[in-house]
Amino acid sequence: MSSHIAPQLAEIIGKIESAAEKSGRKRGDVRLIAVSKTFPVSDILEAWNAGQRLFGENKVQELENKVPALPSDIDWHLIGHLQSNKSAKAVNLASWIHSVDSAKLLRHLQRHAEAAQKKIKILLELNVSGEESKEGLSEEKDINEAVETLLASQWLDFRGLMTMAPLAAGESERRAVFSKLREKRDALSQTYKIALPELSMGMSNDFAEAIAEGATFVRIGTAIFGKRDYSN
Numbered sequence: 001m002s003s004h005i006a007p008q009l010a011e012i013i014g015k016i017e018s019a020a021e022k023s024g025r026k027r028g029d030v031r032l033i034a035v036s037k038t039f040p041v042s043d044i045l046e047a048w049n050a051g052q053r054l055f056g057e058n059k060v061q062e063l064e065n066k067v068p069a070l071p072s073d074i075d076w077h078l079i080g081h082l083q084s085n086k087s088a089k090a091v092n093l094a095s096w097i098h099s100v101d102s103a104k105l106l107r108h109l110q111r112h113a114e115a116a117q118k119k120i121k122i123l124l125e126l127n128v129s130g131e132e133s134k135e136g137l138s139e140e141k142d143i144n145e146a147v148e149t150l151l152a153s154q155w156l157d158f159r160g161l162m163t164m165a166p167l168a169a170g171e172s173e174r175r176a177v178f179s180k181l182r183e184k185r186d187a188l189s190q191t192y193k194i195a196l197p198e199l200s201m202g203m204s205n206d207f208a209e210a211i212a213e214g215a216t217f218v219r220i221g222t223a224i225f226g227k228r229d230y231s232n
């Protein structure tokens with residue numbers, strides 16, 4: 001039934017590799033997160049059988065249902081907005097959280113990571129487009145407060161930044177968003193004298209542009225699994 005997944009996955013991996021090479025980067029510099037939100041365990045298993053190991057979900061509830069039903073060598077990435085009251089579950093279920101957007105959330109994550117004695121990799125989500133509706137940190141002081149909260153924690157491993165380009169943006173606007181995230185990463189890395197290797201940016205419709213601007217993680221759902229059905 002879902003025999004489209006393995007070929008689509010292979011096609012996307014090919015496109016990621018050629019985008020990386022075109023930008024003078026190595027294939028392995030860009031890792032694919034297969035965004036499996038709304039898709040069943042059977043679809044995820046098909047991608048897993050084809051060799052995919054990094055998967056992204058945007059809801060803790062879905063992670064809770066899927067993680068125990070799937071192989072334990074999957075590296076789960078939480079990519080959607082996280083509420084503080086779900087941070088204990090998020091810490092237990094995911095190894096990366098891409099969508100951290102406040103110092104308050106970080107304090108909750110720190111407490112639960114310490115309680116679980118589990119180091120968790122964190123990306124800060126920035127709203128670099130200035131779009132009102134977008135989640136993510138935009139104010140300088142909020143970003144700095146979040147970074148300092150991260151650096152004070154032994155259990156939160158600050159690895160880089162994440163963003164989403166506005167859905168309606170054209171190619172040049174999207175590239176501007178991606179290059180701004182890279183510049184922001186470089187600036188934070190210099191100010192705080194820390195390595196921030198990861199840039200999580202690029203989805204089904206714009207991953208090649210994100211790779212050209214330095215993406216290390218691309219988050220791709222539709223182009224692998226198909227169109228999402230939110231009706232059930």
Ligand SMILES: *Cc1c(COP(=O)(O)O)cnc(C)c1O
Binds near residue numbers: 219223
């Ligand atoms: C759903 C989602 C994606 C994947 O989007 P596609 O257009 O289906 O590739 C990427 N990032 C985030 C944060 C998402 O919620």
